Amino acid sequence: MFPIFWLINKIIEIYSFLLLAxxxxxxxxxxxxxxxxxxxxASVGEFLYRITEPLLGPIRRRMPDLGPIDISPVxxxxxxxxxxxxxxxxxxxxx
Numbered sequence: 001m002f003p004i005f006w007l008i009n010k011i012i013e014i015y016s017f018l019l020l021a022x023x024x025x026x027x028x029x030x031x032x033x034x035x036x037x038x039x040x041x042a043s044v045g046e047f048l049y050r051i052t053e054p055l056l057g058p059i060r061r062r063m064p065d066l067g068p069i070d071i072s073p074v075x076x077x078x079x080x081x082x083x084x085x086x087x088x089x090x091x092x093x094x095x
Contacts, residue, residue, distance in 0.1 A: 005091040012084045015051075016077060022048035023073050 025045055028034040034041055052073075059072040 002091060002094070005087055008087055009084055012080050016080055018048060019052050019056075019073055019076060019080075022052045 025034070025041075025048060029036045029041075029045065036042060036045060055076055056072050059075050060070070063072055063075070
């Protein structure tokens with residue numbers, strides 16, 4: 001595979017991992033397992049929020065209101081996997 005496709009795939013994998021970490025941290029904070037006022041938790045949460053919100057925000061604005069359920073991370077993960085599969089498909093066709 002070309003190096004640029006490899007790099008794009010790795011960036012998508014890292015971003016997917018960060019998105020899952022954001023979802024898990026949000027759940028832990030909402031269920032009261034982790035205290036959001038702790039400095040380390042607050043800084044990690046702020047970092048994950050700033051990394052994921054540019055892509056989650058537009059999805060949230062276009063999604064219908066489902067009450068307390070936020071499925072925008074699932075939609076974003078599916079979109080990222082679609083992009084990754086598409087890149088892999090076309091990269092294999094170029095070889």
